[in-house]
Amino acid sequence: NAGVTQTPKFRILKIGQSMTLQCTQDMNHNYMYWYRQDPGMGLKLIYYSVGAGITDKGEVPNGYNVSRSTTEDFPLRLELAAPSQTSVYFCASTTTSGSYEQYFGPGTRLTVT
């Protein structure tokens, strides 16, 4: 099992550009999440999904969009990138089997200049 994979690992965007961060999990987990981590801060939830076709906003959704067409994939779309979106982005997944443990990908470091 590869677990949770994310691409790209690094990206530099200019202000106003758009991009999609990819996330795939091979554990057949129903729940998937996107977080951002800013320096000295904890992880903030951007969006989450409880299954294919179902998504919902987290704590900091503004400037982002998501879709969940399959169980495995949960891409995060940034439209009109802004310097405030400079951060490290983590995708995670879990199964609702009683454990609340989330499995994280390696992260994408995004810089918007």
Add this chain to the structure above:
Amino acid sequence: DQQVKQNSPSLSVQEGRISILNCDYTNSMFDYFLWYKKYPAEGPTFLISISSIKDKNEDGRFTVFLNKSAKHLSLHIVPSQPGDSAVYFCAASAIYDYKLSFGAGTTVTVRA
């Protein structure tokens, strides 16, 4: 508002001694608590957890203590090893919520 707080941004400890990391929470609906460990340029990895029906959980060198009345939990690492140098995040979830609220993290440095 920050529902999970880790008030110590950093901790330095000598190899072989005990590391104690603290975490406070404000949401009385939180029912399950987790600790994650994170190395630079990697994603967080699960370390240990505890549910509200327990006050202690051990896994090898790691022990988590929960004081529900004080809304406080702590992670003890005994003995500390150089490989324990990392950022440790405390996280909490309400029952059946499956969303985690994270603290800001504590950077642990284990000195040889």
